[in-house]
Structure formats: C-alpha cells, structure tokens
Amino acid sequence: MSHNRIHNFNAGPAALPTSVLEEVQESLLNFKGSGMSVTEISHRSKQFDDIINDAVERTKRLLKLDDRFKVLFIQGGASMQFCMIPMNFLGGNKSADYVDTGTWSTKAIKEVEIQGKKINVVASSKDKNYSYIPKGISFNKDAAYVHLTSNNTIKGTQWASFPDTNNVPIVSDMSSDIMSRPLDMDKFGFIYAGAQKNIGPSGLCMVIIREDMLSMVPDDLPSMLKYSTYSSKNSMYNTPPCFGVYMVQLVMKWLEETIGGLEKMDAINRKKGETLYGFMDSSDFYNATAEPDSRSLMNVTFRLPSEDLEKKFIDEAQKNGLGGLKGHRSVGGCRASIYNATGQDAVDALVDFMKEFEKKNG
C-alpha cells in the first residue's frame, strides 16, 4: 500500500484508483504547464474542452455507445435525477412503470408522486425486505419508460441482466454499478449515475441520454432542469463541476488503458465477488443477506451471529487497514463495497481477516 493507504470498502464516496489520485495531485498547482491549478482553469478554455471531450469520448467507447447517445454531466447527484426524470419525460398525460427494489427506487417513486405524475409500480421486493430482484414482471406497453435501480447499495442486490420491456426504454439509476460491466444499450433510453462510487468524486452525475428521449422534454421547464439545455451546450450552459469532470476523465482513461475495457473490468469484478461470496457460503459464521441470484458484485452485505460481534468485526478490521465495513445506518450489519477501484488484493486481504476473525470468535 503506497502512501500508507488502507483498503477502502466505503459505499460512496468510495475508493478511486491510486494512479488517478496521483495524477490529480500533480495537476493541483500547475496543470500541464499552464501555471494554473486544474481547479483554476477556465471552463471556456481549450484545456477544459480537451478534458470534457475526452471524458465523453472515452465513456462512449467503453460503453460502445452509438451516435444516438449523448453523455452529459449534471449536478445534484442521482437524487436530483429522481425529480428531473418525470419532469422531463412525463409531460402531458404520460405514465411510467417503476420497479421498487428498495431505498433508492423508493425515493425515485416518491419524487414522481410529489409532482402528481402518473406512475405504475409494476413490481416490488418489499415483501422480503428487498433482498431480491423481482422476476417475470409485466410491463405496460404504453409506458413512457420503465425505471429501475440496477444495484442497491444498501440491500446488496443487483440486476444480473435487464428485463424485456416490450421496447419501452429503460431508465436506470446505475450510480453504484456504472462501468462495472458491459451493457446491452439497445434496452436503454436513459442512464444516470452519481459519480462517487465507480467513476469519480461526489458532486456530479453522469447522464447518458438517447436522442429520441430529448424530444419528450417540455419547453416550459426552468433551464437548469431540462436535459435539452445540457445536451445542446455539451454540459456547459453554465459552469460545470470542472474538477469532477476531470476526475471522471482520468477514471475512464484508467478503465481503457490500465484495465483494458469493461469486459475485463467485469471479469475482475466477478472474480472478486466469487472470492468473497464463495468464502461466506463455506462459512456458518458469515451470512450474505441477499438471495443468491440477486447478489450484488458491488456491495456485499452480510451479517455475523450477533450485533456485538459485528461491531467488534468492524472495529478490528479498521485497525487492520480494512476501512468502511459498516452496513448502512438504516439496516445495520456489515457491508463490503468492492467497486472497480477496490482490487482483488483488497478482497483477498478481507477474506484473510474474516477467516482469522472467525477462528478467534466463532
């Protein structure tokens, strides 16, 4: 661990590649010989144009986006998208289908209801405390879109594949698994992702929008709440979150040049998941909380035999250089977030620690 860095299992803001952080560090007083910090250059400069255009182009290559898709950077996190999505896509008398897989989709649903827009909650896993991803859902053919949360950071569930929606575009919150695997983009009309888990710091949200979705945007929305404002100005109608865009650019470069693309990233993530879930399945001491076919490869949630042992586990792990293992305050327990930047070495170190802890306390 260079720079005395710990293994970081935070749920977000979360681990970023050390090489990215080193490059950011170098640019903080003098960015590429400009004599200015990367935080001090104008967003109307050639330097920043290069940053944002490279971030967009790398995103397009990584996800194999064709020319129908625009990549935007919007502030306010995924939570702002919860309200912007119905505002932009449910004009007139339209309605949308939502799947409720817990916390984040529940919040997304609430923000549609606040606006008095029409909505059908077509499936929910609330009956089993959101521990699984619903299957065999009937979607409405006339829905403007189908909304789903691809990965639930709190309950540790993830859609292993995306459902057939009768060509209704999927609108997906991918805050916690964007860029963790390749996507079949034919199914998606709109993807959004708060950056602070897999692709950058907090303070910006990546939005991928298919151009036909832009035609649904009503004219009379405030400028900053309309997707067309962002798409017509390359996300620079007003000053964008420049530092965040810069970090996203570097993370995309790392994904392309160091990792080698999303197929490779996916393979790495699968191996990490197998290591951790595989170990827990062989143990009676640790219990993964999500149903096996709905397990998240990003957020591994688990319980120990008692809350006292969980507290001891989290504290001792921290002392052993394994940070951020506490479960979300709404559910308790333990959680290891193993996003892209948390490597196999971190997972191996965690499993070693878990074995040792079980031996002493089991």
Place this chain on the structure above:
Amino acid sequence: MSHNRIHNFNAGPAALPTSVLEEVQESLLNFKGSGMSVTEISHRSKQFDDIINDAVERTKRLLKLDDRFKVLFIQGGASMQFCMIPMNFLGGNKSADYVDTGTWSTKAIKEVEIQGKKINVVASSKDKNYSYIPKGISFNKDAAYVHLTSNNTIKGTQWASFPDTNNVPIVSDMSSDIMSRPLDMDKFGFIYAGAQKNIGPSGLCMVIIREDMLSMVPDDLPSMLKYSTYSSKNSMYNTPPCFGVYMVQLVMKWLEETIGGLEKMDAINRKKGETLYGFMDSSDFYNATAEPDSRSLMNVTFRLPSEDLEKKFIDEAQKNGLGGLKGHRSVGGCRASIYNATGQDAVDALVDFMKEFEKKNG
C-alpha cells in the same frame, strides 16, 4: 511564483490561494492519516462532519451571521438558484422585485418568467449597456423579496452599497464578490454564490438563508429543489459535493487566519482596485468601461484603442505570465478579474506590463 504559477486573472473558475492548493495536494492520497484521499472519505464520517461544520462556522464568523442564518451548500451553481428562488419564495400569489444590471440578473428574471410567477423589474441599466448600477429605485412594499446581482462579472459593475428596500428582504446573487467585503446582514434574507470565483472550485453554490425565509417554502416541491431539505439535513440529504466543501473550508480558514477577516480583505481589495483604476484614469490608452461610481473591485473591464491592440495585449500578457485577461465573449475587450486570491503583487505586475505595452504601442 512558486510551482511556476502565473498571475491568474480568470473570471471563474479563478485563482485560489496557493497555500490552500498545497494543503489540498497533501490530502489527495492520504487525508489526515485516514489512509484515504479526501475524495474517498464517506460523507457520513466524523472526518467529513468536521469539514462541513468548520466551513459553516467560519462562514458565520467571517460574515458575522447571527443564529437566524443557515449556511447551505447546494449543487447546480447560481444558475440553479435562478429557478429555485422563485419556486421557493413565490408560492401562492406573491410577487418579487428584480433589478436588471445585465446578463446574470437578466437570466434570473427569465427563470422567474418561465415559471409564470409574478415579477416587477423595478430598475434596469440596459439603456447604457449595463455600465452602471441604478440609483433611487422605488421598491414595492408588498414584494416577497428584492433580487439583485451584487457584482456583474461581464460589465464590470458592482453595488458599492445596498439600497433601502423598506424592510423587504434582499435576495442577492453574490457569486463574484462574496467574502470580498463585510456585509450589513440586516438587509439580506438570502445570499447565494457559485463558489468558483472567490471561495472555491466550481460545482457548488453557497447559500445563506434567514430562517423566516424558510417558512415561505411550499410543501409540494421536489425534495432536491426545496431549501428546507438542505437546511434540515446540514446540506447532507444526499451526498454533497464533498471536495468542493473541503476547498471552501480551507479558503475560509485562509480568510480568517492568513488574511485576518473581511475588513482586512476589503482593504486589500480596495488598494488593488485603486492601483488598477488609478493607473487607467491617468492613461488615454486604457479605458475602464464601467461608470466610476459603479466600478467593480472584482472584475475590471477595459478597452484599448482597437480590437487588434486588445488581441495583441492579451497575447503578450499571457507570454509574460499574466493569464485570463480576455473579456467575456459576449462583450469583447479586456478584463482583469482580481478576486481575493489575486494579490497586490499580481495587480502591480499587470500595471507594469500595461505601462510597458502602452509605451511600445501607444
């Protein structure tokens, strides 16, 4: 100039104190021995609580805010505030007074009109190309608020003092002069400021709201568009722009501990302004564009005898380590933005260069 840094006259994103950038740089791989970057720590951690609380407390001390005021951090820049302000404060049948001093106030007015809210534009300096701040304005006693832009970055104008509004709260966009001088807070109900000029990087907006203004917020707004959401959760209803809040904290610390408060900052800024305007007043070659009693101490806009000379001036200045002197693309000419972090040394170097340039080209 350490780190081979230039004198940075950018309008925003703009110069930040070098000592602040050095501290940020140190925290990028391992923040205060946490083993994590400042961009990787959880917003629910003790470390981040300390950051945001310190940023708020220092802001309160610097502006001498009493307990009626809350300091919030919101994403989307000042442009998002243009639409949030009427959404939050013009519920029911209320109306507001707006003063139009160009570009930014014009945009703020447009975002009220898009929402179909009632508005009175009580004064405008459009008749003289926004080169002055209107005087002797009659405000409506029953207005919910009076909106004004304290400093116009593009036209180089600034309110030297704030008008008597018959106790109607002033709502002011202070993006480009927040923390440049002390304020008489009795006049203000709401202040907002995109951080990227005087207090931090782009990507967050500081909002100062008096608690009675919170009672005007309608219940049925989307969560992320309501000020009460931010004020009830210390700006952490969702993940805040952590890195930006951290930089704001360090800039506030610099203002308190290195500069010594806003009276001292004001004195420094006045001296910088006198140096630059004083020199131009003694020259026939350089012409400040704003009327003398409306001149901005933050953005000094000026013209040379021809556009060719202006281009040459900007290019040669850049080669001499004086960056960012081009006027806004909407007006042309030259502009020296001399925010808090651009010191007297930078202004002196600029005046020396201007004298030299005039000698050769005058």
